[in-house]
Structures are given as C-alpha cells and as structure tokens.
Amino acid sequence: MVNRGFAVIPDDVIASIRERTDIGVLVGEYVKLKKSGASLKGLCPFHNEKTPSFYVHPQRGFFHCFGCQASGDVFGFLTRLEGLAFPEAVRRLAERTGIEIPDSDPQRDKERRREKEKTDRIAALLDEAAGFYVRMLEEHPNGAMAKQCFRDRDVDDETAQRFRLGYAPDAWDGLVNLFRQKQRSPGEAEAAGLVVPRRTRDGYYDRFRHRLMFPVSDSQGRIVAFSGRALPSLEDDDDRDPPAKYINSPEGPLYQKGKLLFGLWEGRVSIRRQGWAVLCEGNFDVVCLHRHGLDNAVAPLGTALTADQARLLRRFAERVVLLFDGDKAGRKAVRAAYPHLAEAGLPARVVALPEGHDPDSFLREHGIDALQSRIDGAPGIVEHLIDQAASNSRGDAAATADAISSLGPVLKKVENPVEGRLYIDRIAQKFGVHDIDAVRQQLRRGIRQNRPKRRRPIEEPPPMEGPPIEEAPVRRKIDPLQGELLGAVLDQPELLESPEAEKIPEVLTDPDLRAIFQATSRQVGRREGVDASVLLDQIGANGASWWLEERLAVQLHEDLESARRLVRDVVPRLEKRAREMSAGQLEQQIRAARRAGDDALADRLTRERMALLRGALRK
Ligand SMILES: [Zn+2]
Numbered sequence: 307m308v309n310r311g312f313a314v315i316p317d318d319v320i321a322s323i324r325e326r327t328d329i330g331v332l333v334g335e336y337v338k339l340k341k342s343g344a345s346l347k348g349l350c351p352f353h354n355e356k357t358p359s360f361y362v363h364p365q366r367g368f369f370h371c372f373g374c375q376a377s378g379d380v381f382g383f384l385t386r387l388e389g390l391a392f393p394e395a396v397r398r399l400a401e402r403t404g405i406e407i408p409d410s411d412p413q414r415d416k417e418r419r420r421e422k423e424k425t426d427r428i429a430a431l432l433d434e435a436a437g438f439y440v441r442m443l444e445e446h447p448n449g450a451m452a453k454q455c456f457r458d459r460d461v462d463d464e465t466a467q468r469f470r471l472g473y474a475p476d477a478w479d480g481l482v483n484l485f486r487q488k489q490r491s492p493g494e495a496e497a498a499g500l501v502v503p504r505r506t507r508d509g510y511y512d513r514f515r516h517r518l519m520f521p522v523s524d525s526q527g528r529i530v531a532f533s534g535r536a537l538p539s540l541e542d543d544d545d546r547d548p549p550a551k552y553i554n555s556p557e558g559p560l561y562q563k564g565k566l567l568f569g570l571w572e573g574r575v576s577i578r579r580q581g582w583a584v585l586c587e588g589n590f591d592v593v594c595l596h597r598h599g600l601d602n603a604v605a606p607l608g609t610a611l612t613a614d615q616a617r618l619l620r621r622f623a624e625r626v627v628l629l630f631d632g633d634k635a636g637r638k639a640v641r642a643a644y645p646h647l648a649e650a651g652l653p654a655r656v657v658a659l660p661e662g663h664d665p666d667s668f669l670r671e672h673g674i675d676a677l678q679s680r681i682d683g684a685p686g687i688v689e690h691l692i693d694q695a696a697s698n699s700r701g702d703a704a705a706t707a708d709a710i711s712s713l714g715p716v717l718k719k720v721e722n723p724v725e726g727r728l729y730i731d732r733i734a735q736k737f738g739v740h741d742i743d744a745v746r747q748q749l750r751r752g753i754r755q756n757r758p759k760r761r762r763p764i765e766e767p768p769p770m771e772g773p774p775i776e777e778a779p780v781r782r783k784i785d786p787l788q789g790e791l792l793g794a795v796l797d798q799p800e801l802l803e804s805p806e807a808e809k810i811p812e813v814l815t816d817p818d819l820r821a822i823f824q825a826t827s828r829q830v831g832r833r834e835g836v837d838a839s840v841l842l843d844q845i846g847a848n849g850a851s852w853w854l855e856e857r858l859a860v861q862l863h864e865d866l867e868s869a870r871r872l873v874r875d876v877v878p879r880l881e882k883r884a885r886e887m888s889a890g891q892l893e894q895q896i897r898a899a900r901r902a903g904d905d906a907l908a909d910r911l912t913r914e915r916m917a918l919l920r921g922a923l924r925k
Pocket of ligand 1: 350351352353360371372373374375376
C-alpha cells in the first residue's frame with residue numbers, strides 16, 4: 307500500500323500537485339461550502355455540528371475547523387477524510403491534476419501504466435453496465451417489477467439514484483449486445499464479471515438476468531462489482547429450481563469481496579462526521595437504512611465480516627453499531643464479527659432485533675424512532691455475547707460450564723483490566739455462579755481450547771495517517787494585539803513593502819509570533835500570497851501554531867488599506883505598552899538603587915526613565 311511500485315515521491319512533484327489542486331473544489335465535493343469573505347465555510351466533515359465552523363481558504367490552500375481543530379492542506383484533507391496513507395493521497399490528486407509521478411524504474415513504470423489502462427477500461431465497462439441497468443429499470447417492460455420491489459421496501463427514487471440501483475433484463479444478450487455495438491472487448495467484459503463465455507466457446511452471455519442490481523463501489527467511488535437479487539419468476543409453470551437469491555460478481559482485478567463494504571462510498575462522509583457506523587447484513591438493509599436517514603450504514607458483501615473490512619471501517623468510524631437479523635444466523639454473525647472488530651480497535655454495540663425481523667421489516671413496522679431508541683440503548687458487544695450465552699444455556703451444569711468457557715476467547719480480547727473484571731462479574735451474575743475463581747478458571751479453559759494449532763503470522767495493521775482526530779493540544783495564550791498585527795501581515799503580505807511595516811519586528815515581542823513573521827517575510831518574496839502548508843511546515847513545533855492555523859482559515863483584511871490602517875493603529879499602541887513596561891521595570895531598579903545607597907545609578911536610571919516616557923524607545 308505504501309509506495310509500492312514507486313520510488314519516494316519527489317518534494318517538488320508533491321508541491322506542484324498541491325499547487326494545482328483547488329482545495330475549494332476538492333472539499334466542495336464532500337461538503338456544501340458557502341462563500342465567507344475570502345474563505346469558504348461549511349459544516350465540518352470531521353465532527354458533528356449544526357452551525358458551520360469549518361473554513362477553507364482556497365488561495366492559501368488550507369482548511370481549518372474551529373470546532374475540532376482539524377486543519378491542513380489538500381493532502382491532509384484527503385488522508386483524513388478518505389483514510390488514505392499520504393502517498394496514496396498524493397497519487398489520487400496527481401491523477402486529478404494530470405501530473406505524472408515519475409518512477410525511477412522505466413520498465414516498472416511502463417508495466418504499471420499498462421496495468422492501469424487495463425483496469426481503467428474494465429472500470430469503464432462496469433460503469434456502462436450500471437448505466438444500462440438503470441436505464442432498463444425505467445425502459446424495460448419488466449423494469450416495473452423491479453421498481454415495485456423497491457417500492458415494497460420503501461426505497462424512494464432519490465435513494466435508488468444515489469445507489470444507482472437498476473434492473474438486469476431477462477435476456478441472455480442484453481449487455482452482450484450493448485458491448486458489441488460499442489465495440490468493447492468481450493475479454494475485458496468477462497474480466498469485469500459482467501458476461502460469461504458460452505460452454506461452446508463461441509460467444510458470451512449476460513451473467514445477471516432478471517435481477518435487481520446493486521452496484522458495489524470501491525474506495526475511489528468506482529463501480530467494481532454488482533450484487534444481483536432475484537425477482538419473482540416470469541414464467542407461470544416453472545418447475546426449475548428457484549434461482550439463487552443473490553448472485554454477486556466474481557472476484558477480479560478490481561474486486562475482492564472481503565476488502566470492500568457495501569454502502570461505504572455512499573456513507574463515508576456521514577460516518578466520518580458522526581464518528582460511528584451501522585454495520586448490517588445485506589445490501590437491501592443498507593439501502594433501506596440510508597433511505598430512513600441512517601446514511602452511515604454499511605454491510606459486508608454476502609460474507610461474514612472480515613478482518614480487512616473491520617480495518618477499512620476503522621479508517622472512517624470510531625464506533626460501530628451492529629444491526630443484524632434477530633435469527634440464529636444473525637447471532638452467529640455478531641459473534642464472528644467480534645474478534646475482527648476488537649482487533650481493529652472498533653468498540654461495538656449490538657442492537658438485537660426481535661426474532662423474525664430484519665432492519666427493513668422492523669423499520670416498516672415500528673419506524674425510525676423505535677430503531678433509533680434501540681440503537682441508543684444498545685449494550686456493548688461483550689455484554690451482548692455474555693447475555694446471549696447465558697440465555698442459551700439455561701440448563702444443566704455441564705452446559706453452563708461450556709457456555710462460560712465459550713466466553714473465554716471473547717474476554718481475552720478485552721484489554722482494559724477494569725472492564726475485564728466487570729465482565730467477569732456479569733458472567734458470574736448471569737450464570738448464577740458466585741465463585742469468581744471458578745468462573746476465571748472456566749474462562750481460561752475456553753481460551754486454551756480455542757488456541758489455534760499453528761500460530762498465524764502476525765498481520766501488520768495498515769498505516770494510519772490522518773484519522774481519527776487527535777486530541778487538541780494545550781494552547782498557549784497569544785497576546786491579542788500582537789496577533790492582530792501579525793494577522794494583518796498574513797492577510798496582506800504586500801504590507802511588508804510599505805514603511806509602516808518597518809517597526810513590526812520590534813513590537814512583536816512574542817518569540818513564536820516573531821518566528822511566524824520572519825517565515826512569512828521569507829516566503830512572500832518568492833510567491834504572491836501566503837502558502838499555508840509551507841508556512842506551517844517551516845515554523846514546525848511553535849507555541850503559536852494553533853493560532854496560525856486558525857488565523858489562516860479566515861481573512862479579516864481583504865484589502866491592503868484596511869491592513870495598513872490596522873498597523874498604523876496597533877504599532878503605536880504596542881510601542882506605548884513596551885515603554886510603560888520598561889518604565890515600570892526602571893522604577894523598580896531606581897527604588898532598589900536608592901535602598902542600596904547608589905544614588906549615582908538611581909539618578910542615571912531616573913533620567914533614562916524620563917527620556918523613555920517622553921517617547922524615545924529604550925535601547
Ligand atoms: Zn470539525
């Protein structure tokens with residue numbers, strides 16, 4: 307994932323990608339932004355808020371949130387929001403801006419490019435297929451059947467469009483003909499999983515026929531697969547076996563089912579903003595939940611949750627709520643998901659739906675408020691597993707012992723010792739075993755029994771850059787007057803060429819602000835305005851960087867004259883303050899000299915103080 311197939315990306319390439327990416331446009335793809343002076347303003351995608359405190363300053367290539375303190379440049383935005391590693395974000399933006407990232411190995415470069423062209427063509431075929439299925443939903447005579455099926459599930463047009471839901475007609479050659487007309491490569495359509503070669507090897511037929519089509523997107527928003535759900539048969543007397551309820555695309559160059567989550571592309575901004583996701587079982591559940599406003603719902607693709615999927619989700623969510631069917635399979639799925647969620651560091655809670663319900667049927671019967679209150683009151687996943695085990699084992703002593711030992715592996719994943727102790731108490735209470743030591747012993751037995759025969763190699767977690775939001779550092783207080791002064795320079799760097807600016811370095815007595823001032827002066831000579839990320843880079847760990855981040859997000863002086871007025875007003879005030887402070891210090895020194903009997907010194911200091919108060923600065 308990191309830099310594979312690439313040499314380290316050169317700094318100047320990174321810089322030109324940064325310069326050529328309009329941060330306002332990039333952020334605008336995720337967040338609705340409104341103009342606010344020289345900045346753009348919107349609801350922060352990194353924390354949940356009702357009034358906008360998220361600012362983007364396009365000219366400075368910078369964003370900052372006054373609510374959660376997230377800030378950075380285009381790469382920072384993408385790493386945080388999409389959970390990408392830095393080189394990945396650079397590459398993503400390189401593609402957007404059309405900047406080539408050179409590779410030190412031309413052979414490898416060529417291969418990589420050829421590979422990419424091929425996957426791009428396959429992605430284009432999948433996209434065309436999605437468009438075809440959407441059209442068929444409207445135009446095909448049997449499309450109405452598919453539409454009715456959506457309507458039965460309360461899926462409205464807007465949701466259907468967002469997910470690009472479609473209908474694959476009941477024909478062997480729907481897509482085959484479309485691709486033939488457009489002269490697409492049949493081999494690539496096969497690689498895309500859309501068509502299947504005939505057994506006679508003299509052509510292809512459509513993989514998906516008479517099905518509801520759910521496109522599956524990858525983390526770049528490309529459609530990489532489809533999941534097709536069976537519809538009621540069209541023939542009256544059909545003694546053939548009923549078709550499989552779901553058919554999914556086979557894995558291919560773009561698609562590995564264990565590594566993607568359905569709904570993540572559509573829900574990622576909401577998940578990031580709210581900090582949590584709903585994990586449910588199937589794609590219809592996801593669509594229905596999005597339809598009812600839970601647009602942070604995702605689901606694995608027809609399999610149990612994998613370790614990769616848990617880690618993928620962790621890149622966007624800090625917590626997860628499991629919303630599985632209230633049947634035996636649903637309970638099993640919760641148990642299977644637990645170790646992966648625990649290993650990914652995703653705290654989970656479990657909503658138990660009543661037996662016989664799935665999210666969709668529950669929503670239709672009880673409504674979103676009832677579901678929301680179940681979510682709010684949902685127990686943690688470990689409590690849930692303990693309670694489940696206890697309620698399943700009402701019976702003899704042996705069954706109780708087995709049920710307790712089955713919880714051993716679950717508790718082993720609990721890292722916090724206090725939490726662990728509370729769970730043991732809960733087990734004792736739920737199973738009615740009052741000897742804590744006996745409970746412990748039984749849990750340990752369960753761990754031993756569960757130990758794998760051979761040690762698996764330890765999988766390295768993927769690099770985590772950006773998310774989740776770090777804790778805000780302690781802020782050093784910044785003198786407001788000095789801040790205003792430096793802010794004027796940041797807003798209108800042209801000031802540095804006017805005579806008013808000469809005294810600024812003298813009156814900026816805060817060393818951190820002075821360092822920012824100096825870095826700004828150095829930068830401005832070479833560039834028109836202030837480049838936020840370069841500036842922040844240059845000042846490094848500076849006590850005033852929090853101030854700088856906030857100040858760079860907004861522009862208070864939109865014209866030079868306003869900045870000049872501020873300097874003219876503030877510089878004399880700071881000078882006066884400095885004089886008064888020096889005078890105060892002299893006053894003390896004079897008194898000390900008199901006490902010590904050094905009248906000559908006291909007289910000299912008194913003259914100095916008089917001169918100072920008359921207006922000359924003390925040197
Ligand atoms: Zn924020």
